[in-house]
Amino acid sequence: MPDAPQLDLSADVVDVTAQLVDMESVSRDEALIADAVEQSLSSLAHLEVVRDGNTVVARTDLGRAERVVVAGHLDTVPVNANLPSRLDGDHLHGLGSCDMKGGVAVGLLLAASLPSPSRDVTYLFYECEEIEAEHNGLGRLARTRPDLLAADFAILMEPSSAVVEAGCQGTMRVDVIVRGERAHSARSWMGVNAIHGAAPVLDRLVGYQPRQPVIDALTYREGLNAVSIRGGVAGNVLPDECRVSVNYRFAPDRGVDEALAHVQTVFDGFEIELRDSAPGALPGLERPAAAAFVAVVGGQPRPKFGWTDVSQFSQLGVPAVNFGPGDPSLAHTQAERVPLADLRHCEERLRAWLTPTPSP
Numbered sequence: 001m002p003d004a005p006q007l008d009l010s011a012d013v014v015d016v017t018a019q020l021v022d023m024e025s026v027s028r029d030e031a032l033i034a035d036a037v038e039q040s041l042s043s044l045a046h047l048e049v050v051r052d053g054n055t056v057v058a059r060t061d062l063g064r065a066e067r068v069v070v071a072g073h074l075d076t077v078p079v080n081a082n083l084p085s086r087l088d089g090d091h092l093h094g095l096g097s098c099d100m101k102g103g104v105a106v107g108l109l110l111a112a113s114l115p116s117p118s119r120d121v122t123y124l125f126y127e128c129e130e131i132e133a134e135h136n137g138l139g140r141l142a143r144t145r146p147d148l149l150a151a152d153f154a155i156l157m158e159p160s161s162a163v164v165e166a167g168c169q170g171t172m173r174v175d176v177i178v179r180g181e182r183a184h185s186a187r188s189w190m191g192v193n194a195i196h197g198a199a200p201v202l203d204r205l206v207g208y209q210p211r212q213p214v215i216d217a218l219t220y221r222e223g224l225n226a227v228s229i230r231g232g233v234a235g236n237v238l239p240d241e242c243r244v245s246v247n248y249r250f251a252p253d254r255g256v257d258e259a260l261a262h263v264q265t266v267f268d269g270f271e272i273e274l275r276d277s278a279p280g281a282l283p284g285l286e287r288p289a290a291a292a293f294v295a296v297v298g299g300q301p302r303p304k305f306g307w308t309d310v311s312q313f314s315q316l317g318v319p320a321v322n323f324g325p326g327d328p329s330l331a332h333t334q335a336e337r338v339p340l341a342d343l344r345h346c347e348e349r350l351r352a353w354l355t356p357t358p359s360p
């Protein structure tokens with residue numbers, strides 16, 4: 001087994017991000033980067049470090065009134081001729097620079113350099129965020145060690161252009177199934193065409209008016225969309241089944257059950273099959289720890305439309321926001337990069353939030 005590469009946390013946030021980018025860590029191939037992260041933190045007396053698979057948890061335990069989580073995933077999507085890292089004037093380029101080794105670098109530097117933060121902090125560096133949910137290191141901890149995730153507030157350092165993105169929308173996929181009856185297409189009056197039967201399903205989708213609910217002063221935007229349509233037996237047969245796969249993105253004031261009931265109402269009269277679902281997360285900005293964070297970070301919080309792991313915290317009763325360096329629309333692209341200013345801003349603001357104010 002090769003030795004773990006060393007992480008030098010005495011460097012600045014740009015350099016640490018570059019070190020992390022240069023440790024290739026495509027999902028399920030994260031042992032080396034997890035070793036490096038664990039090694040860089042385990043010698044620090046103010047942290048208790050726990051390793052769970054390729055997930056590393058490091059906690060202070062100072063008996064502070066509040067505990068917060070600072071979390072990021074260690075994995076990336078597959079390499080796309082975008083390694084090693086490359087610095088141009090004001091951006092760092094390379095796989096994972098945006099999604100989300102910049103955020104991980106910020107977390108690591110804070111963990112190493114704040115022995116006595118104003119709030120107890122659980123730093124969480126987890127595996128397998130970019131692939132099927134069953135492998136997700138955060139999900140596994142939520143099932144097996146929820147005690148390690150207990151907190152008053154969590155920050156997931158996914159790219160958000162260094163703006164607080166609160167909550168997240170839920171997602172659900174259902175198949176709307178239309179039945180027919182097979183017949184030879186030369187004698188079509190003998191059968192019932194299931195694909196034709198799907199026309200009213202599409203009509204309802206075209207005419208659908210999505211909600212835009214306002215929650216904690218944030219305007220969410222729902223969507224109900226066909227994402228695939230399947231049907232057909234052969235070139236000379238009337239199809240007896242047509243499935244319209246529909247994705248419902250719902251605001252976090254609705255739970256999964258309510259979302260399903262809504263979809264059933266929209267497609268009243270049709271057979272529905274639930275394929276998968278994940279609940280959203282309420283923004284929770286009225287909680288003291290969240291309000292204090294927003295006040296320190298500044299700027300106007302935005303709603304998060306996509307689903308993210310903040311929902312996992314929300315399921316555990318921990319309000320969570322996304323806040324991290326990098327433009328989320330560059331995640332998973334070959335041209336992935338992160339502005340150096342975002343890296344420095346995120347580090348500086350989180351440091352301000354976690355540094356005790358000196359008593360007069």
Ligand SMILES: [Zn+2]
Binds near residue numbers: 099129158159
């Ligand atoms: Zn990510």
